[in-house]
Each structure stands twice: as structure tokens, then as C-alpha cells.
Amino acid sequence: MAGNLRELKIIDHRLCKGDGTPYPFKACNNTGGLIEHKYLVIHYTAGPTAKSAINSFCSENGNASAHVVIDRNGEITQLVPFNRVAWHAGISSWDGLTGLNNYSIGIELVNAGRLEKVGDKWRAWFGKLYDPSDIIELIHKNETTVTGWQTYPQEQLEAALELSKLLVQEYHLLDVIGHEDIAPGRKSDPGPAFPMNNFRSTVMGRADDIDVQFITTTELNIRTGPGSEFPKIIETPLPSGTTVEIINSKGSWRFVDVLEKVNDAMDLQGWVHGRYLRRK
Ligand SMILES: [Zn+2]
Structure with a gap:
């Protein structure tokens, strides 16, 4: 956990540090009236940087905004006071x-979102190419086929977690939901790379910490290195439905800690192909 984030507080609907110093606030005019607080909505920016997101949300003739933008290193910038409507949800229910802007606080996480494979790279809709180590291949819960998604760094998730806990407490929010939940089909953020189940239960006080658990979607060989040319660690594959935690990744391969006993082997660690893992 980033130590300074434990000292977050809210003063007059602005995010502040423990000593009362305000967090960076960039005033955004794309706002409405007072919120009737019920939910926290998580988004990704579908963009390259915090700066690009903030500029877009704060533009003169913009039609979108959010309460905060959290950069990939965990830096938080507030754009709209937490008691005012921001325009992050759009048509939603x-x-x-309906119209969840009136009932929710919106957090935007800097993330490229869905990517398309181009050669040995992944391309975002805005053209930037990403290394496979930044990408995880997963099936979106509202879809049926595997695609690439940019991963969320731990620093960013921890900042989002601390802020979300504070907002839920301060504004007595009922739940944490994704944009994909309130506008299914139209929106896919924060997407399957975001650990929503664990995040929600942690924020709502139903679990102790975020973890990144996945299950195997087929029988899956576990190997000594990131490629099918590496030897198997055990001869029998992990059964379909085995719970693992991702520790590292290289290309499409993930280094995992197997969280259950498999064929009498405990504490197994090794490389598996990421295509056959999905969020628990
Ligand atoms: Zn969104």
C-alpha cells in the first residue's frame, strides 16, 4: 500500500491529504447539479495518459467529465467536487x-482499454502500440471471444482502492459498479483486466485485500518458462477450474502460483498460456 494514501480525507467535497493539503484539482466546467449519492462507478479512460484524459474532460465544449482521474502510477487528480454531478455514465441504468450521473461518483483509471493484435504488438484504438507484457488476453463478461486488454498496475489499483473506501464511507455509497454494468453493450470499461470482484468486496468491507485470482478455462500445462518449448513442471496438466494467482507475465505467458493442491503437488509455480485464464 502507498503509505501516503492511508491519510486521505475529504474536506468540503475535495480530496485532501491527512494534513489537509488538497490533492491536485483541475476545475472542470462539464458538471451538473447536486448528486444523490448511491454508487461508485469505475471507468477506464481508453486513452494513453492522464494528461490527455484531463484535457479532454476539462475542454470548453466537452460533453464528458469525471470526479477523478487516477494515473497509472497512482497519482490522483480531482476535476469535479464529489457532491456535484459529473458526466461519466451517459445513458445508463x-x-x-436511469441516468446514473445523478446518483454516482465516477473514477477514471488511465488505461488503453481494448487492444488489437498487430504482429508482435498490441494496438489501441488511438494508434499507440503496446508491448505484450502490458496486455492480458481475456474474455469480457458481456462478450464471448478473447481479446487483449491493458493491465492495471498495482500502484493504480491501490490508489483506487484507498480512494474508493473513503468515498464509500464518506457518502454512504451502496456499491461499486463498472460502466460496463450500467451501459452493457455500449461500454466495456473497466473491462476484464480490472479485478472487480475483489475490488468491490474489499471496498465494501467484505474482504481484506485485493488479490488477482484467475481460474484455468481448460486443462493447462504448467512449464518452466514462457513458451511451449519449455519442459512441463509436472506431467499432468492443471485441471480446468484450477485457481491461480498471476505473479508475472511475458508476452502471452503468465507466471502463476497455483493456489490449490494439484495431483498431490502443493506450492506449484510456473508458466502457463494466458489465453486460458479468466478472472475468478
Ligand atoms: Zn466509462
Whole structure:
């Protein structure tokens, strides 16, 4: 955990450090009236940098905004006071409510979102190419085929977690939801690379920490290196449905810690192909 984040507080709907110093605030005019607080909505920016997201949200004639943008290193910039409506949800509905902007605080995480494979790189919709080590191949919960998604760094997830806990507490929010939940089909953020189940249960006080658990979607060989040319660590594959935690990644391969006993082997660690893992 980033130590300084434990000291977050909210003063007059602005995010501050423990000593009362405000976090960076870039005033954004794309706002509405007062929120009737019910939910926290998580988004990705589908862009390359925090700066590009902030500039777009704060542009004169913009039609979108969010309360905060969290950079990949965990830096938080606030754009809209937490009691004012920001324009992050668009056409949306959840649990009998429509137009979730009026009922929610929106957090934007800097992330390229969905990517397309081009040669040995992955390309974002805005043209930037990403290394395979930044990408995880997963099936979106509202879809049926595997695609590439940019991963979320731990620093960013921890900042989001600390801020979310504070917001839920301060504004008595009922739940944490994704843009993909309130606008399915139209939106896919924060996407399958975001550990929503663990994040939600941690923020809502139902678990102790974020972990990054996945399950195997088929029988999967576990190897000594990131490639099918490397020898198997054990002769029998991991059964379909085995729980693992991702520790590292290289290309499409993931170095995993197997969290259950497989064929009498405990504490197995090794490389598996990432295509056959999905969020638990
Ligand atoms: Zn969104």
C-alpha cells in the first residue's frame, strides 16, 4: 500500500491529504447539479495518459467529465467536487434507476482499454502500440471471444482502492459498479483486466485485500518458462477450474502460483498460456 494514501480525507467535497493539503484539482466546467449519492462507478479512460484524459474532460465544449482521474502510477487528480454531478455514465441504468450521473461518483483509471493484435504488438484504438507484457488476453463478461486488454498496475489499483473506501464511507455509497454494468453493450470499461470482484468486496468491507485470482478455462500445462518449448513442471496438466494467482507475465505467458493442491503437488509455480485464464 502507498503509505501516503492511508491519510486521505475529504474536506468540503475535495480530496485532501491527512494534513489537509488538497490533492491536485483541475476545475472542470462539464458538471451538473447536486448528486444523490448511491454508487461508485469505475471507468477506464481508453486513452494513453492522464494528461490527455484531463484535457479532454476539462475542454470548453466537452460533453464528458469525471470526479477523478487516477494515473497509472497512482497519482490522483480531482476535476469535479464529489457532491456535484459529473458526466461519466451517459445513458445508463442500474437497479431501477436511469441516468446514473445523478446518483454516482465516477473514477477514471488511465488505461488503453481494448487492444488489437498487430504482429508482435498490441494496438489501441488511438494508434499507440503496446508491448505484450502490458496486455492480458481475456474474455469480457458481456462478450464471448478473447481479446487483449491493458493491465492495471498495482500502484493504480491501490490508489483506487484507498480512494474508493473513503468515498464509500464518506457518502454512504451502496456499491461499486463498472460502466460496463450500467451501459452493457455500449461500454466495456473497466473491462476484464480490472479485478472487480475483489475490488468491490474489499471496498465494501467484505474482504481484506485485493488479490488477482484467475481460474484455468481448460486443462493447462504448467512449464518452466514462457513458451511451449519449455519442459512441463509436472506431467499432468492443471485441471480446468484450477485457481491461480498471476505473479508475472511475458508476452502471452503468465507466471502463476497455483493456489490449490494439484495431483498431490502443493506450492506449484510456473508458466502457463494466458489465453486460458479468466478472472475468478
Ligand atoms: Zn466509462
